[in-house]
Amino acid sequence: MRLIALLASLLTLAILHLLAQAPPPAGRSLALALGAEPADFREVVFVNASLARTTAAAVVGAMLGLAGSLLQQLLRNPLASPTTLGVASGAWLGLVAGTVLAPAAAAANGVLFAFGGAVLAGAMVFAIAGPRGMAGLPAILAGMAVSLLLGALARAFVLLEDQRARDLGIWAAGDLGQATWADLSLLLPVLLTGLLGALACSRALTLLRLGFDVASGRGLALAFFAPVVGLAALGLTASAIAAVGPIAFVGLLAPAIARLAGAASSRDELIAAAGLGAAALLGTDAVAIVSTGWAAQLITSGAIAPLIGAPVLILLLLQRRGAELPSSWITSAVNRRPVLRIALSLAAALALTSLGALLVGRQSGSWSVALPTALEFGFRWPRALAAAAAGMALAIAGSVLQRLLRNPLASPDVIGVSGGAAFGVVLSVLILGISLGDAAMPAAALGASTALGALLLLARLRPGDPFVLALTGLSLAALLEALLSLGLAWGGEEVFSLLGWLSGSTLRVGGPAALRLTALMLPLIVMTLLLARWLDLLTLGRFEAAARGVPVALAIPVFLVIAGTATGVATATIGLAPFVGLAAPHIARLLTASSARGELCLSALTGALLMLAADWIGRTALHPIQLPVGLVAALLGGTYMVVALSLRRR
């Protein structure tokens, strides 16, 4: 009965989707669909483009829904999906890298490059979160971090090869108009194989619901089964993404809605998720078609999907019942060395690196180590100071958030404050046409405080649910990517200065801006250090902290405001620098086990050191080309995190 309702609504949506594309009269359309020879241009378009696009929307939607359901059931993680696990960013990176490094091969075999990138992303998330972490928040946090890192790398390719990579913008914006029958002849078999394979696995997936251990105990060869199902889900995702570009939220929401609609068994959920995915994408794409007709520019499904998906996700999660997630604070520290000695060594390293940043430069290819001229000094000190101060601010925010969320993988990017700042700036520049220099400060401040406000509201509505806190970040990241891709797709030049800023740039920072950042950041650090004891107790859990006299209802918003302000101020000055707020606290804990106060000090010093070094490397490594500081820092920090965490698990 429910199956019939699903099929009927699919058919209705497909017809609506076709109607949006101005088809020939109904009778003639039906004849054409059944194989009549097209007589004029409009009929050729109907057969070859409109019908193909409608089919593609249904097929790609079903693939994403199925992939999402497979991932969620396999990992037993209701937030797992191609977008949240960073797989979509991996596919995008694979295709951009291919287009820049081997254009001919990438044009012919895009799907292989996308699949390669998707597998890379999946493997990185697995390495960071670990097998146990895949079922919970760690996988989502790792996915977010990997997504940021691979997205930053892809952005670097676009920046360095702007003219060539620009046209990929349309693909990255998720344009279903690019699907042809030739694509579909590849996609349809993949979907059918995936669907049949998934149904064949449904018994094993049901067994998995009892837990990995029970499933193994009852004879499920998990070591074989899990990778096969995982790769199948990645294959479905990569094929869909290679054909029409990344479309967020379908793979995440379709299984969730299927469960909400009463699909209880594993088999039912797989079928319903595929059907709902198809329906969702048909609806989304119909909106995109109508909007492109209205607007003077191309509007894509990839841009519409987050606009619809993000609010739906928030509604769904707010309704989710269930207790506080089991998460425990495991510190990675193995050493117990005196904090003071390590802090002094870090400070010495920071001083040395500052000297390097001020004295070492490159001119016309050759290195020079000399006292800088007054002019050179005037260029070097503000960017060095801004980089170090931003590094400190992000590190403090990361330390606070990791303890607040009781998760060592949390970072300032996850809570969406930096995403909100970036979104504000991109919106002002691309849509309102304000110059980047004028827009950066006010728009970033407004965006960051809006995101922070939403975060505080959500935290009040669902106290203690870390998924909810991760949610603004997730939604904003998807919105940001979609808007940027549209900017690239539209073909103006503004988007390239934006990309430079988004990758974290100290270029526009003059002396006053660097001093202002430092002046705003120092009181935040002092305040955090004064409240460090609350942080220690909150790390034990909210109830434990309350029992020991921490005013939890006050402490949580205070710490969120501190972390949000630090991130917002840093982002407004230098743009995005992902991974610094994640890696710095991690390195601090690796150096020594200590209380929150000691960790905060070490983390701040590490963050400053990381950013200062990154800025100096970015300025000199590829001279005369300058790499954005945030990009270099993300590469340093990201590589460290992946290597350190996967080695530790051995």
Added chain:
Amino acid sequence: MQTIDAAPEGVVVLNWALTEQLLSLGVEPVGAADIDGYNTWVVRPPIPDGVSDTGLRHAPNFEQIASLSPDLILLGDLQRDFTPLLERVAPVLQFRLFDEAHDNAAVSRSTFLDLARLFGKDAEANAALSALDERLAAKSEALSEAYGGNPPKVAVVRFADATNLRVYGANSMAEAALHALGLENAWPQPPSRWGLTTRPILDLGELEDGHVLYIEPLEEADALFASPVWQAMPVVRADRVHAIPPTWTYGGALSVGVLADEIAKVLLAAAPQ
């Protein structure tokens, strides 16, 4: 803007359109932005060896620029943010070349003359512009003659991929080239900053008359031209789609001439015998 007294000796130029115009005036800069990129995308006139690369256009290397000790720095659109920092090195002139609120093609001519005045090359610039106008007027006449006094409408596009086109509309250099040749745009688009609109290729099917010229490169050419939809397009069936070689469409006054030359060449070849 500051005032410049004597003709500058060492100039650093961070915008490709300005680089192109300086070189065609016979002024060799000491530094220019992203020379590799210029040689790939703008191509003509070539940047001589010995000009120092100052980094990417949106991330200029201030220290490298300072080491060249220029006495003038020229900036283009989207580089205004760098003015206060670069003014420490040398006087800075920032040009607004592309803007929704002005006529890009008209501004490109006044920019060219401003640049010429700066370097004492007024005579050369005026001569170059009148030679350009004369050349294009002659081509306009030749076109009119070839088409029996009734030259076709023309749409200039660039393929973004196998699905979407960039259409050059009002306020684009391509449309300025069309007008200089006495031609009408077959696919008018609302004016915008860059004169560029992204549309699905399918919309090309609505074009009943006129010629379509697409600017190369087109990497997906084989797949696109073999598709049934492409084959069914009225303009394709009438054999009125032609390629023009890679040409920079965000250039200066003289690059309008380069575009117009290519357009005229293709249309004259396609004219009824």
